[in-house]
Amino acid sequence: MSGQVDYYVSLNSPWTHLGAARLMEVTSRHGATVRIHPIDVGSVFSASGGLPLPKRSPQRQAYRIQELARWRDALAIPIDLEPKHFPANETTAAHCVLAVREMIGDQPAVDLAHRVLKALWEEQADTGDRDTIGRLISDVGLDGSSILEDADDERWAVLRSQETRVAIDRGVFGVPTYAVGGDIFWGQDRLDFLDRRLGAGC
Template sequence: MAHIDYFFATISPYTYLAGTRLEEIAARHGASVTYKPFDIMQLFSRTGGLPPKDRHPSRQEYRLIDIERSAALLGEPITMKPAFWPANPAPSSYAIIAAQAAVARGDAGDLAALVASVTRACWLEDRDVADDDVIRACLTAAGFDPGLADSGLLAGAETYSANLEEAVARGVFGAPFYVTEDGERFWGVDRLSHLDAHLSGQI
């Protein structure tokens, strides 16, 4: 069975725009997915990038243009200036890590829906994804116990930190980022078609 490690940030607009497209591709190819949320601001500093606010004005301007165009092409509504951005991504990431552990134990719940719900809360619904009530609502909407927002925080913090180190070690420098079991890397929602083609054996 093919496998995809999915590196993403819960405050990334492109992670939001990716929606559940990865999971649709994975389902077509019988591939499994491991969710690896990480601190994208730390990743930028570790891999030669800059947080958006520190980029040259030309880059900041083009980033907004690209987000708006990408949203239009994908048919996804988006709030271009979210009320709570950049929020602290750690609490929502810990909840996703806890939810993934719950699924591994056999609990019900939809991880793809959870990631989509969290990123939609940030980039469409003007909600603070660092707020416990928002996180609990996202967990509930995805079929998880909302109490996961308050459980396994130490394990969540350790995994979150380990995900960043793994991302750096494996050549990840942005989000969303997809790494296959054979080491192929694909960066961005606009490269999901390349991932699909790779899993199909076309490239």
């Protein structure tokens, strides 16, 4: 069965990174396309009652680390639980992902987002740094200098704001969220349910 998955992400999210490869396996198996939306999670939290990590209770912060360690080990994905540059300023990277999506295509944009997440969570890279982003763009076979220049256009900030509002209106309250039609699946631990949804047809 084919279909489209709207993929709402933060380029700082370890959970998005942990689910990245499995998302691509699931969607490939069903012949589904993935359209990525690097939204402003701060605005999503403000609209939905969520809290940014530093404002969460100590108990919730401690449990998050335990869960990250469990998933890291279960999936054999070698993330650093407290990477040096987390949270990075994701604005430029998000604008680059949008520029790639709109000017080149959905899959290259997903590839870039996943490369950014891997760099942050596995390689101790500062993904808020322009030179780093340029290198990561080149890593996925694209022109880093050209895309960085394009990403400076104000239209990407406007588009990101619009897509964040659409996400909120659609019921998105956290990342990663995978949406198919009227169904949303929040969290990389819901990929089995996305798999079933795609198998049931769109």
